[in-house]
Every structure is written in structure tokens, then in C-alpha cells.
Amino acid sequence: xxxxxxxxxxxxVRDYGSRILLHLVDDYPGRPKEESLIEFSEVxxxxxxxxxxxxxxxxxxxxISDLLLRVGDPLTGWxxxxxxxxxxxxxxxxxxxxxxxxGYRAWSIGxxxxxxxxxxxxxxxxxxPNQITGANSRYAIQFDHD
Numbered sequence: 560x561x562x563x564x565x566x567x568x569x570x571x572v573r574d575y576g577s578r579i580l581l582h583l584v585d586d587y588p589g590r591p592k593e594e595s596l597i598e599f600s601e602v603x604x605x606x607x608x609x610x611x612x613x614x615x616x617x618x619x620x621x622x623i624s625d626l627l628l629r630v631g632d633p634l635t636g637w638x639x640x641x642x643x644x645x646x647x648x649x650x651x652x653x654x655x656x657x658x659x660x661x662g663y664r665a666w667s668i669g670x671x672x673x674x675x676x677x678x679x680x681x682x683x684x685x686x687x688p689n690q691i692t693g694a695n696s697r698y699a700i701q702f703d704h705d
Contacts (some may be wrong), residue, residue: 560597560618560653560685561583561585561593561595561685562581562583562595562597562615562618563615563616563617564585564587564614564615564616564671564689565583565584565585565593565595565614565615566583566584566585566586566612566613566614566615567581567582567583567610567613567614567615567674568582568583568584568594569582569668570607572574576596576602576643577598577600577601577606578598578599578600578601578602579598579602579678579680580596580598580599580616580686580691581595581596581597581598581599581615582594582596582613583595583596583597587668592613594688595685596620596681596685596686596688596691597618597684597685597686597688598683598684598686598691599666599678599680599682599683600680600681600682600683600684601645601663601680601681601682602645602678602679602680603644603658603680604634604644604645604665604677604678605676605677605678605679605680606630606634606637606676606677607634607668607675607676608674608675608676609670609672609673609674609675609686610674612672612673612674613670613672613673613674614670614672614674615669615670615674616667616669616670616671617667617668617669617670617675618667618668618669618683619666619667619668619669620664620665620666620667620683621665621667622665623655623658623659623663623664623665623679624655625665626665626667626679627651627654627655629667630677631651635649635651646658646661646663654698658679662681662683663679663680663681664679664681664682664683665677665678665679665682666678666679666680666683
């Protein structure tokens with residue numbers, strides 16, 4: 560998986576929120592430019608904050624229970640404000656059991672510069688541009704950097 564020290568050039572929310580595609584770029588001076596596409600499929604929930612200028616350092620799978628311990632309170636607040644989380648239940652243990660029983664996994668994404676995020680999805684995979692499908696129903700967020 561190619562991500563360490565890559566910059567977050569943008570991300571796309573596809574298929575009405577069920578897929579997230581990270582666009583990562585390694586374009587440091589003196590090295591050839593390299594791009595990396597990482598796709599999360601069958602997404603149940605995600606959250607990214609401080610995306611501008613992000614340099615990804617970690618993309619780590621962790622138990623859903625650990626992620627819910629860390630983000631459970633804000634996740635509950637976001638659910639009550641906005642809705643939209645697949646299999647949601649206000650009881651955290653019930654929500655964890657529903658996710659785990661349905662084959663969901665959790666990833667934490669860390670950065671050297673402010674960005675942090677998580678994704679709860681069934682799969683994560685490195686993709687090549689010709690493997691990306693479903694160009695309709697997408698909302699892209701791209702970041703410009705020098």
C-alpha cells in the first residue's frame with residue numbers, strides 16, 4: 560500500500576457515500592512524481608478533518624471497538640445532527656456488534672500536519688486509475704498545493 564509521506568491531493572465520495580477514494584501524491588523535489596489511489600468500499604461511516612496540506616503518515620486498521628472508544632461520542636453527535644450512518648444504533652455495543660457481524664472493519668488515518676480521519680468500511684484496496692469505476696454519482700474534493 561503506497562501512502563507513507565504522500566500528500567492528500569483530494570478525496571472522492573462515490574456511489575452515494577458507499578465508496579471513498581483517497582488521491583495521494585508523492586511529488587517531492589528531486590524525485591519522480593508518484594500517485595496512489597486508495598479505495599474504501601461499502602463504507603458505513605467516515606470522517607476527515609483538516610484535510611488541507613495533509614501528509615499521510617499512518618493508515619492503520621484497528622478493531623472497531625477501539626475506534627468507537629476514541630470517536631464514539633462525536634459519532635453519536637454527528638448521527639443526531641446529520642444521520643446517514645449505516646447500521647446505526649445509539650447503543651455503542653449494539654452498533655459495534657452490527658458492524659462486526661456484517662463484516663465491517665475500521666481504519667485510522669494519521670498525518671504529519673493536522674489531518675486526521677477514520678473510515679469504517681468492508682474493504683480497503685490500492686487501485687490503479689484504470690480500476691476506478693462508477694464515475695457518476697461522485698463528489699470530488701481536490702486540494703491545490705504548490
